Amino acid sequence: MKEITVEDLVRKFSLKVLAGESKLQNPISQSRVHRPGLEFVGHFDFFPTERVQILGKKEVTYLHKLSKEERRIRIGNVVQYHPPCFIVTCGEEGLTYLKKHCVEQGIPLLVTREPEITSDFIVRLDAFLIKELAEKVAVHGVCMNVSGIGVLIRGNSGVGKSETAHTLIRRGHRLVADDIVVLKKLSPQTILGTHDEKTKEFLALRSIGLLNVVRMYGRKAFQDETRISLDIHLTKWEKDGLYNDLDQEINTMEYMGVKIPSIEIQLQPGRDVAGLIEAAANNWYLRQQGYNAAEEFMSRIEADMNHE
Structure with missing residues (x-):
């Protein structure tokens, strides 16, 4: 099975690395990405852990509204599956807690250089992955x-x-x-x-x-x-x-x-x-x-x- 690495995504989309610099060689073998919305509220039956995880304004706003303890539990439940990386499309403001989890678990946390419409970024990323992994x-x-x-x-x-x-x-x-x-x-x-x-x-x-x-x-x-x-x-x-x-x-x-x-x-x-x-x-x-x-x-x- 063909693979690319997280570092390939960093170069292709000029992403900023907030955490997990030592894990940029994590392999990516799936040609679709995933937004972990249901997983943050406790539903893991069909969680595609091997996919790149995308966090847009919707997911980040939800996490911001949680209490400190509840946020620790919700994020902890997701990062324990060790997906290849997280990519945030709405800016890095207020992501200290997420960065902490990614550092502890050795998961790359990436951010787009400028805030982007999440659906547009996913279309571009999916198209790139489909071609590269075909x-x-x-x-x-x-x-x-x-x-x-x-x-x-x-x-x-x-x-x-x-x-x-x-x-x-x-x-x-x-x-x-x-x-x-x-x-x-x-x-x-x-x-x-x-x-x-x-x-x-x-x-x-x-x-x-x-x-x-x-x-x-x-x-x-x-x-x-x-x-x-x-x-x-x-x-x-x-x-x-x-x-x-x-x-x-x-x-x-x-x-x-x-x-x-x-x-x-x-x-x-x-x-x-x-x-x-x-x-x-x-x-x-x-x-x-x-x-x-x-x-x-x-x-x-x-x-x-x-x-x-």
Whole structure:
């Protein structure tokens, strides 16, 4: 199971450490956070102790209103489970008692640099944790964002994946990753494509060398990540290997249990592969909107036959 540490959160969100400096290497393995409201009033049946605990204005105001003894009991009941850390989003004023408990139990107590709306902070933190803790694999290929649609382009070495990507970039589409594409499973239906940092913004072209697409074509030529909606497999031309059926059966490629629609495009000199990928992406989008060109064509044929 993949883990990050509390220190990773401190760096990512510029958090202030009030207590537990020696425990910043505490592991975090859960991709959701928790607000311990019910736990402070004594309900522990479903307390997710392994999650990051968030204290907003609601929780802190409640604790402030308790008597000293009652507060000691309520907080003590929670910190004894040793969650990875506490993060307070409403400022550090009046948190001396909470800091004392965290020091005694060795739990990092963190505070946002400026008071934040707790729900907004949770959304950002959850999104970060989901991406960082996601199951992932690396595949050989190119990842592009074509008209807002994430496309994974695969094929044997030398088949022309990067050259096709270069043509797409010049047509206004965006590179995400070349050569090594990192796929992350964000949900049972969602695969995110990104780079491995080392190859960020780079595109390798045979006979030309390594290109930095941002330096050459501007910031619009690159983006960090995209949801993969379409898998394109580039293959060598095979005589009689193409079909002209009105509506091809949609195949799928499976990554970490998630099935992605997959299309094979055969290569031949003079064939506009980049244009075919654009067409495939746009056609996928229309299908998501409920439109099917083959169905409309057949309905016209049937209407014409009925008219006769």
